[in-house]
Amino acid sequence: MSQKPADTTGLQQAFSYPRIVSEATPDLAPVIIAEIKEKGPISFSHYMAQCLYHPKFGYYARPKSVTVSKEGDFITSVSVGPLFGKLLALRLHRFWLANGSPSSFSILELGAHDGSLAGDILSAVEKIDPSFAKSLSYVISEPLPSRRSVLEAKLGEKVTLISHPDELRCKIGALLANEVLDALPVPLFFFSQNQWHEALVALDENDALTWDSRRADPGLSQNYPEGYVTEGSPDFTEFLAPLTHCFQSALHLWIDYGLDQESLYHPARTAGTLRCYRKQRSNAHPLDFPGEQDLTADVNFTAVENASSELGLQVHPIMNQSRYLTYCAKDWLLKNPDPKEISQFQTLIHPSQFGNRFYALELTKGTVDRAFP
Ligand SMILES: C[S@@+](CC[C@H](N)C(=O)[O-])C[C@H]1O[C@@H](n2cnc3c(N)ncnc32)[C@H](O)[C@@H]1O
Known part of the structure; x- marks a missing residue:
């Protein structure tokens, strides 16, 4: 999908490494993997929408899991x-x-x-x-x-x-x-080699989720450091x-x-x-x-x-x-x-x-x- 592979170092540094290998396969992962296999890499915004709001397996669609509370994942x-x-x-x-x-x-x-x-x-x-x-x-x-x-x-x-x-x-x-x-899905952008790119979600050779990218214009200037990562609205x-x-x-x-x-x-x-x-x-x-x-x-x-x-x-x-x-x-x-x-x-x-x-x-x-x- 990308014209010339972009350097995703900024993206890799923006989020914690090493990645955590979950013992259980989340229910949503196979759905997303199947979609990427069929259509190719998906935008981060679409990935986030699926993660939060997939009607069956989305984070907010699971009424039984305790999410927003002191016993859950975060408090409000x-x-x-x-x-x-x-x-x-x-x-x-x-x-x-x-x-x-x-x-x-x-x-x-x-x-x-x-x-x-x-x-x-x-x-x-x-x-x-x-x-x-x-x-x-x-x-x-x-x-x-x-x-x-x-x-x-x-x-x-x-x-x-x-x-x-x-x-x-x-x-x-x-x-x-x-x-x-x-909690509304956002696109993810990064600046590399004097060019803005949009982060996409793709599959690696083992069918694990990984980053890909395509050139993008988020409407920001070119005065950003190499590897700068940000979200759009x-x-x-x-x-x-x-x-x-x-x-x-x-x-x-x-x-x-x-x-x-x-x-x-x-x-x-x-x-x-x-x-x-x-x-x-x-x-x-x-x-x-x-x-x-x-x-x-x-x-x-x-x-x-x-x-x-x-x-x-x-x-x-x-x-x-x-x-x-x-x-x-x-x-x-x-x-x-x-x-x-x-x-x-x-x-x-x-x-x-x-x-x-x-x-x-x-x-x-x-x-x-x-x-x-
Ligand atoms: C971080 S939780 C906040 C829950 C609660 N308002 C609180 O403060 O504890 C975000 C909530 O926004 C809901 N949400 C996201 N988009 C929405 C929309 N378009 N219409 C209604 N609710 C939405 C999600 O389903 C989720 O329940």
């Missing part, structure tokens, strides 16, 4: 405890009040995973304001049928499950997604466009780890940000354990902001999670909170835990009072 702000959901419920309540306490208000959550955040938000809303609870319908958009079954079993009639955002049309509401953008316009039609007026809230474009593509960031999470460690190789480890990359927030703005959303200043949640928590903090919740709050805002690496990006649609801070 949701795993810290119910306070995260409570603070977001307070934020949404403020938005609801400022916009006339509408009698019908929908929350659309993406990436609800096992339904923990939805459960935390719904319990908090009941206590914060029963009339807000009464007006609320909680909708989860989940494309994977196996995940929808998990959510249905856990949350039952408390939520409405849909498989695509196109199924939702409402007057006013809020969209909410924690750590979803970092997902097509955010394509991803976000259907979400802009769900509500006539809305608040959209994206929380995730990421960087602005300049920092993400800084020449000193020579190995990019692609990581694999497995058993609370992030140093596995992306071609090992297909479907059995998480693959993730930092979100290019500049690209998200640009795509949102082109889609007609109003973009508000992004802030780190520490500052954002402290604003959301203001009234709660003044009410002498429970020490257990204070401890969760510290984890969520501490600079070395979730406070500085994570950002909250709010967008609005229509003429709304954002009511923030």
